[in-house]
Amino acid sequence: MTDAPARLAARLGEVVRERVEFRDELTLVVPREAVLAALEAARAEGFGMLTDLTAVDRHPARPRFEVVYLLTSLDPPARVRLKVRVDADDPTVPSATGLWPGASWLEREVYDLFGIVFSGHPDLRRILLPDDWEGHPLRKDYPLVEEPVQFLGRTPKVPSEIIPRVPRGQ
Amino acid sequence: MGGRPAAGARAGAGMGELTRETLVLNMGPQHPSTHGVLRLLLELEGEVIVGAQPVIGYLHTGFEKEMETRTYHQNIVFPPRIEYLATFIEEQAYVLAVEKLLGITAPPRAQTIRLILAELSRIASHLVYLGTAAIDLNVSSVFMYCFRDREQILDIFEMVSGQRMMHGYFRIGGLQWDLPEGFVPRVRAFLEEFPRRLDEYEALLTDNLIWRKRTEGVAVLSADDAVRYGCTGPVLRGSGIAYDVRKAFPYGGYDEYAFDVPVGSRGDAFDRYRVRMEEMRQSRRIILQALDRLAPGPVMVDDRKVALPPRAELVRSMEAVIHHFKLVSEGIHPPPGEVYAAVESPRGEKGYYIVSDGSNRPVRVRVRSASFNNLQALPVMLYRGTVADVVVAIASIDIVLGDVDR
Numbered sequence: 001m002t003d004a005p006a007r008l009a010a011r012l013g014e015v016v017r018e019r020v021e022f023r024d025e026l027t028l029v030v031p032r033e034a035v036l037a038a039l040e041a042a043r044a045e046g047f048g049m050l051t052d053l054t055a056v057d058r059h060p061a062r063p064r065f066e067v068v069y070l071l072t073s074l075d076p077p078a079r080v081r082l083k084v085r086v087d088a089d090d091p092t093v094p095s096a097t098g099l100w101p102g103a104s105w106l107e108r109e110v111y112d113l114f115g116i117v118f119s120g121h122p123d124l125r126r127i128l129l130p131d132d133w134e135g136h137p138l139r140k141d142y143p144l145v146e147e148p149v150q151f152l153g154r155t156p157k158v159p160s161e162i163i164p165r166v167p168r169g170q
Numbered sequence: 171m172g173g174r175p176a177a178g179a180r181a182g183a184g185m186g187e188l189t190r191e192t193l194v195l196n197m198g199p200q201h202p203s204t205h206g207v208l209r210l211l212l213e214l215e216g217e218v219i220v221g222a223q224p225v226i227g228y229l230h231t232g233f234e235k236e237m238e239t240r241t242y243h244q245n246i247v248f249p250p251r252i253e254y255l256a257t258f259i260e261e262q263a264y265v266l267a268v269e270k271l272l273g274i275t276a277p278p279r280a281q282t283i284r285l286i287l288a289e290l291s292r293i294a295s296h297l298v299y300l301g302t303a304a305i306d307l308n309v310s311s312v313f314m315y316c317f318r319d320r321e322q323i324l325d326i327f328e329m330v331s332g333q334r335m336m337h338g339y340f341r342i343g344g345l346q347w348d349l350p351e352g353f354v355p356r357v358r359a360f361l362e363e364f365p366r367r368l369d370e371y372e373a374l375l376t377d378n379l380i381w382r383k384r385t386e387g388v389a390v391l392s393a394d395d396a397v398r399y400g401c402t403g404p405v406l407r408g409s410g411i412a413y414d415v416r417k418a419f420p421y422g423g424y425d426e427y428a429f430d431v432p433v434g435s436r437g438d439a440f441d442r443y444r445v446r447m448e449e450m451r452q453s454r455r456i457i458l459q460a461l462d463r464l465a466p467g468p469v470m471v472d473d474r475k476v477a478l479p480p481r482a483e484l485v486r487s488m489e490a491v492i493h494h495f496k497l498v499s500e501g502i503h504p505p506p507g508e509v510y511a512a513v514e515s516p517r518g519e520k521g522y523y524i525v526s527d528g529s530n531r532p533v534r535v536r537v538r539s540a541s542f543n544n545l546q547a548l549p550v551m552l553y554r555g556t557v558a559d560v561v562v563a564i565a566s567i568d569i570v571l572g573d574v575d576r
Contacts, residue, residue: 023509102546
């Protein structure tokens with residue numbers, strides 16, 4: 001492992017709002033206005049590949065959504081994670097397609113499944129679900145239900161009801 | 171510019187937008203050479219492709235959402251269903267991510283067994299690539315031979331886990347059970363025979379004029395484009411960049427094994443074929459080293475908060491019964507945090523990004539799919555090619571549509 005992630009953190013300096021290290025992985029939280037500049041700085045620091053771009057719904061916490069960029073430096077190998085927090089009333093993040101054309105489909109997927117809008121994206125449409133689908137399934141308030149089955153003598157259970165969710169520390 | 175989306179070729183756009191010079195051809199979603207359910211919109215000038223647009227999502231099953239509603243143990247059944255051609259590698263990726271989250275590692279024997287099965291999976295998957303790529307160009311004998319060999323690997327898998335494909339054999343912290351008797355000789359027998367088979371297939375393809383003419387200089391992807399599109403695996407290595415997760419971010423003990431990372435130079439379909447052929451030989455090399463190292467020992471961590479207690483203990487120890495009950499009815503509670511664990515799948519970097527809030531279910535499981543990113547670069551490969559080359563290009567990226575759509 002190199003010290004490239006630490007160098008990036010130092011280079012970003014004040015912009016980094018929060019710095020988390022967990023299991024040898026570095027996560028830097030940056031504000032929405034600074035995300036493109038931070039991604040560009042990361043690319044200049046050697047993180048040439050946008051390996052993944054996804055989102056997490058932290059409902060009911062606020063701000064609700066986290067958009068997560070996983071960047072990889074191929075040689076020497078290193079990884080860093082950048083994160084932007086946005087809330088549900090304005091779920092907009094600038095698009096990274098100008099930096100990596102490969103961000104296009106990844107952003108479309110996040111838009112499709114979370115409803116987060118990437119401003120400046122050349123072709124922001126649903127990608128996995130049909131164009132006329134309603135709602136964004138990976139949001140926590142989007143229910144996971146099973147369709148009723150006619151030939152069973154019993155009502156199928158929603159999977160999440162079989163084993164109840166047990167919060168931390170019980 | 172390569173890969174610009176065809177303006178008139180957008181799904182649902184009216185045919186009236188088209189200019190007189192180009193024609194939009196719809197390929198798929200049901201087409202034998204799309205290797206799954208993939209639809210392509212091709213914008214053509216005569217026979218030359220000036221724009222291509224993959225339309226995906228036909229196999230979207232919502233695995234990521236499903237995995238949020240189940241416990242960490244229950245989720246083991248999903249990964250092999252996402253990428254059904256490299257099942258053990260997929261299971262390995264998921265259990266490694268959860269183990270990283272928990273901060274545990276599986277015992278050495280379990281890791282070695284995982285590695286052997288993962289490399290066998292890689293060979294099985296590359297054989298499917300080779301067979302289907304060959305039959306797309308009407309070389310049906312190679313298809314038959316490859317599936318015959320793959321069948322032998324699946325028999326070994328069945329012997330180990332009871333299942334040919336959806337194994338569920340890897341567990342968080344180790345394996346379901348130890349290897350059956352006769353496993354090692356059987357793998358050795360297969361590996362003994364395998365290089366001769368590979369030579370035979372290479373003789374049938376590498377020296378085949380039609381195969382060379384149809385793959386050389388076809389579906390070219392430059393190294394820069396491969397990186398910009400986030401391509402990994404043989405697609406990236408075929409373009410000349412020696413990035414392999416097993417070398418760059420070693421997991422499961424790969425840093426202790428000697429193997430080479432083959433790379434191409436021209437980034438065409440032929441180079442990707444050469445890279446995969448060499449990878450099968452390297453996988454064999456890794457398995458042979460691993461078989462020599464296979465020492466007796468436990469195959470599951472000795473941590474009752476993670477591993478189920480042995481059956482024999484359940485009749486004697488009340489504590490074991492309680493642990494068993496808690497694990498089965500509630501599952502494990504990893505600490506709050508988030509991890510990303512990646513493995514080198516036959517298609518490239520396959521990663522699981524898991525977010526935990528400390529409860530018995532993940533907040534988010536993100537499956538980083540190699541096929542998804544590789545497919546995105548398809549329009550770049552197709553640009554200024556011919557319609558007949560589309561089939562070669564799709565075969566050369568070796569996509570699994572279940573993995574693309576998840």
